[in-house]
Amino acid sequence: MGSSTRDKILIAAAEMLGEDAGSTLSVRAVAARAGVSTGSLRHFFPTQRALRDAVLAGIYDYIASGDEIHDRSIPARDRLAGCLRQVLTPGGELRAAWVKVFEAFLVPEPTGETDAAYLAMEREGLRRVESWLAVLVREGALPEGDNTRRARFLNTVLNGLSIERALPHDDALLTSETETLYGAVDAVLEGLL
Structure with a gap:
């Protein structure tokens, strides 16, 4: 067919x-x-926005179909941190990804098209994190609340960590990154946001 x-x-x-x-x-x-x-x-x-949003949602749904967020044998804290860690690609790849973002969205003068393309990627990132949070709310591991606000906070943390990882760093970075990631997850799960 x-x-x-x-x-x-x-x-x-x-x-x-x-x-x-x-x-x-x-x-x-x-x-x-x-x-x-x-x-x-x-x-x-x-x-174009409808097209881009549908494509990004489809890509995410395909990639995330096996997310550990659904595995209740793992504590909610570790599941959420694990899903967030998926976003942080390995060192060299992350650097290349940031170079592409920089060249595509920061080097050229902003246009409606480039702004729309970046905002679509940003919306999809938020959607992905919100979907993880929604799973935790449904199972009672996270209280009802503003998942969009929580997702924005977690995405901001991820953006900072990804930039830090893309730049030159020492071996202690991964330990510090894990502590920061769990600190952000704890803030969300403890209802501080």
Whole structure:
């Protein structure tokens, strides 16, 4: 059975993001790569933001389907810290990722397209952390509260840790990073946010 038009569009857009994380996913380029008309693309995704959000959500859902956040045999604190640690890619890869972000979003003058691309990635990062927090709320390990605020706090911590890891550092960094990560998790789980 062949892929649906919507699936073809999402696959083409995901491939484009895989090749260039800073890609703006122009309607024409994605439609051409998917082998569909721009009208068909607009039928499923009326805006570039809708397209980018759907692609990033799909990528995350695929990658995160086996998240340890669902493994109740592990304490909630360790599950959340483990999921957050997934975001911190190994040293050299993280440096390369930050260089790409810098070149795509900080070097050029801001435009509506670059702003939208970055904000879409930021929204998806928040969505990912909020989904982990929602699991913990559902099981009673985390009190009801503003998960968006909590996710913003945790993402800010992750951003700082990732920049720190991308820069030159000594061997003590991983110990310090773990302490910081658990401190942030504790702040959230103890209802300080």
